[in-house]
Amino acid sequence: MVPNIFSAGLDITEFYQKKPEETDAFWRTLQDVFLRLYGSKLVTIAAISGHSPAGGCLLAMACDYRVMATGKYTIGLNETLLGIIAPFWFIETMKNTIGHRETEKSLQLGKLYSPEQAENIGLVDQICPPDDVLGCARKEMVKWLKIPDHARILTKQLMRNELINNLSSKRKEDIYNFTSFVQKDSIQRSLGLYLESLKKKKS
Numbered sequence: 635m636v637p638n639i640f641s642a643g644l645d646i647t648e649f650y651q652k653k654p655e656e657t658d659a660f661w662r663t664l665q666d667v668f669l670r671l672y673g674s675k676l677v678t679i680a681a682i683s684g685h686s687p688a689g690g691c692l693l694a695m696a697c698d699y700r701v702m703a704t705g706k707y708t709i710g711l712n713e714t715l716l717g718i719i720a721p722f723w724f725i726e727t728m729k730n731t732i733g734h735r736e737t738e739k740s741l742q743l744g745k746l747y748s749p750e751q752a753e754n755i756g757l758v759d760q761i762c763p764p765d766d767v768l769g770c771a772r773k774e775m776v777k778w779l780k781i782p783d784h785a786r787i788l789t790k791q792l793m794r795n796e797l798i799n800n801l802s803s804k805r806k807e808d809i810y811n812f813t814s815f816v817q818k819d820s821i822q823r824s825l826g827l828y829l830e831s832l833k834k835k836k837s
């Protein structure tokens with residue numbers, strides 16, 4: 635676990651000034667990761683040790699349960715703030731987690747929530763002191779592992795198969811949409827400015 639950061643989201647340099655075949659491959663890999671994690675038969679608990687924007691939030695939402703560290707961290711799908719948009723399966727995953735109305739506000743505003751706010755809207759299930767996040771996740775895991783596996787897995791599949799089948803049937807179209815969107819000059823300019831702003835913030 636990296637202290638302070640669960641995941642900074644997708645590595646923007648993977649789709650900034652890249653060739654279309656490179657961004658295609660990048661997006662295909664992300665789809666693979668998501669489909670495997672969201673559809674996993676295993677119990678998956680995210681121990682969110684720090685910041686979790688955009689793709690980081692997606693990974694956390696793909697798990698069965700989320701424990702987040704308290705502190706000055708944020709989580710959410712902030713794509714609109716970067717001038718990009720969350721694809722349909724990011725949106726559906728968030729709707730399945732916090733409901734339609736909260737997702738609508740959250741996405742249009744590109745909202746990043748504090749751990750307490752995230753717990754209030756159900757984006758995370760539990761908050762814990764940073765040094766106890768893994769401990770809290772382990773305790774929760776014990777509860778989940780006591781449930782008969784076949785019943786838990788079938789229930790999970792019933793809840794998740796609609797989205798999994800929907801994305802699986804639209805993978806090519808989704809890759810095409812991603813690459814044609816991020817290759818636009820205006821989007822490349824926004825991404826370049828955003829990367830610059832991250833570097834400036836650091837110095």
Ligand SMILES: CCCCCCCCC/C=C/C(=O)SCCNC(=O)CCNC(=O)[C@H](O)C(C)(C)COP(=O)(O)OP(=O)(O)OC[C@H]1O[C@@H](n2cnc3c(N)ncnc32)[C@H](O)[C@@H]1OP(=O)(O)O
Pocket residue numbers: 639641642643644645646647685687688689690712713716718719720721811812815816829832833835836
């Ligand atoms: C129709 C369908 C259409 C489809 C349309 C397209 C859909 C795309 C969906 C996109 C999903 C995403 O996840 S997009 C990514 C969203 N992620 C973010 O906005 C997070 C940005 N990062 C941050 O806010 C911060 O770095 C944070 C995570 C809080 C950690 O802060 P710290 O101060 O500890 O770290 P920093 O010093 O800022 O960062 C360290 C270095 O990492 C770089 N860096 C940080 N995050 C980075 C990132 N995500 N990608 C690349 N580089 C990043 C910084 O520039 C620094 O670079 P050096 O100076 O070189 O070391």
